[in-house]
């Protein structure tokens with residue numbers, strides 16, 4: 235039986251999620267036994283006519299991105315958005331919070347007319363996305379879980395509870411009690427609360443949980459000396475589009 239054909243594509247991003255895959259080390263060989271990688275710009279020159287699974291990194295931010303993502307979608311049986319930029323717009327979407335002309339001027343100066351640019355969108359705003367792997371960068375265990383599930387014909391597990399849940403399960407001391415800010419109460423889990431576990435606060439890279447208890451989160455932050463205004467500002471780093479809507 236032939237192995238599933240897998241392709242990786244990058245759109246607007248730092249390409250950290252792609253590099254993460256090249257860092258799979260021991261798992262990379264096991265992965266290559268399960269699938270045929272047929273396109274992956276960072277690792278090979280080959281091209282393919284169709285893909286069983288296409289992983290998309292990065293957000294959509296130019297007219298040519300739109301054309302290209304439609305072409306990939308037509309050729310892919312299953313399309314997976316990979317990382318914060320592809321899933322929710324990520325850091326790139328912070329540009330949507332400023333006037334477009336000002337952003338172009340700041341980045342390109344006099345050459346701004348050479349770079350067609352538009353408000354950043356997640357991949358799901360343009361084409362159908364079948365599965366999502368969140369995080370900045372993507373979570374490697376989650377990537378392997380999704381890939382193995384798809385190869386075995388199973389539906390991968392999706393996470394939609396707050397990071398605080400995983401943080402409590404790890405018996406971490408809450409960083410709010412140490413005087414730090416934390417977006418764990420409103421951020422989707424699945425990362426095993428890696429930042430609070432190592433003494434950092436959660437910056438919300440996995441996106442906002444779908445059933446946010448806004449008043450509870452605001453009240454809790456207030457109790458620790460933080461305002462809702464500050465929370466919104468910080469949450470915008472990875473979630474400008476969700477917060478804007």
Ligand code: SF4
Pocket residue numbers: 397398399401402406407408409410416417418419427430435436
């Ligand atoms: S450290 Fe952050 S994620 Fe952990 S329990 Fe406290 S608020 Fe939640």
Ligand code: SF4
Pocket residue numbers: 369370397421422425426427428429430435436437438439440441
């Ligand atoms: S703890 Fe928060 S910032 Fe850290 S990886 Fe998890 S979701 Fe991202």
